[in-house]
Amino acid sequence: MDPRTPSTATAVIAVDGPSGSGKSSVSRGVxxxxxxxxxxxxxxxxxxxxxxxxxxxxxSDPAAVASAACSASLEWSTDPDESWIRVDGVDVSRAIREQSVTSAVSAVAAVPEVRALLVDLQRGAVRSALAVEQGIVVEGRDIGAVVLPDADLKVWLVADPGVRAARRAAEDAAAGRAHVTSSESIAADLARRDAADASRAASPTTQAEDAVVVDATHLGLAEVVAAVVGLARERMGA
Known part of the structure; x- marks a missing residue:
């Protein structure tokens, strides 16, 4: 990252944590x-x-996955009020939330070539924001530890497994996703994904040493957003 004067307007904020912890909603709100x-x-x-x-x-075929990944063209929005992503010109914003994708994403994400490709794109998105003097909130699982180790603020967002499962079930139901299942089934799937992401060889899910832990178990969305915004303003001296 280029040297710059710390400011909330140009802050680079990394929000990491396990699946279902509320990273997306919190990051958009921040x-x-x-x-x-x-x-x-x-x-x-x-x-x-x-x-x-x-x-x-x-x-399960890493070489074939790497080849397919390199052949795909991604476009995405960085507007928190207009979230979409396209593959080869096709809007897949809803399709990527279906169970078939959820079941396979950990295996695909474990392929080193896939991670290298996407980390490069992610860092490019940050550079593009900073080039026009605008900050960015980037959420994921290895942002603070691997993708953006020099981020101005790193947040590790956690929540009780049962709460994470209940929230994910509610999100699926609200979105009208056909694969909505019980909180118990979702909890088992989240545990499987957490284990797979934490044990992969390439950039496993890792809490950065200097990340601030925010526990969202007993907090509403607005409260978590306010907590992270407060941390950013404190860190930036605003």
């Missing part, structure tokens, strides 16, 4: 509050997974 861009890196991995499945490539 970006809106501070007037920053927003990047959902999880959606990028899901989009590549969608492309892999579209091409009939087994997620």
């Amino acid at each position: 970006a809106r509050e501070l007037g920053l861009r927003y990047l959902d890196t999880g959606a990028m991995y899901r989009a590549i997974t969608w492309a892999v499945l579209r091409d009939g490539v087994p997620a």
Whole structure:
């Protein structure tokens, strides 16, 4: 990252944590509050997974997955109020949330070539924001530890597993997703994904040493957003 005067307007904020902890909703809220861009890196991995499945490539074949990933063209929005992502010109914003993608994304994300490709794109999105003197909130699982180790603020967002599962079930139901299942089934799936993401060889899910832990178990969305915004303003001296 280029040297710059610390300011909330140009802050680079990394929000990491396990699946279902509320990273997306919190990150969008923080970006809106501070007037920053927003990047959902999880959606990028899901989009590549969608492309892999579209091409009939087994997620268990790393070489074929890497080839499919390199052939796909991604476009995405960094507007927190207009979130979308496209693969080869096709809007897959809803499709990437289906169960087929959810079941395969950890395997696809574990392929080193996929991670290298997307990390490069993610860092490019940050450079593009800073080039026009605008900050960005980037959320994922290894942002503070790997993708943006020099981020101005790193947040590790956590919540009780049962709460995470209940929130994910509510989100799926509200979105009208056909694969909505019980909180118990979702909790098991979240545990499986957490284990897979934490044990992968390439950039495993890792809490950065200097990340601030925010526990959202007993907090509403507005309260978590306010907490992160407060941390950003304190860190930036605003």
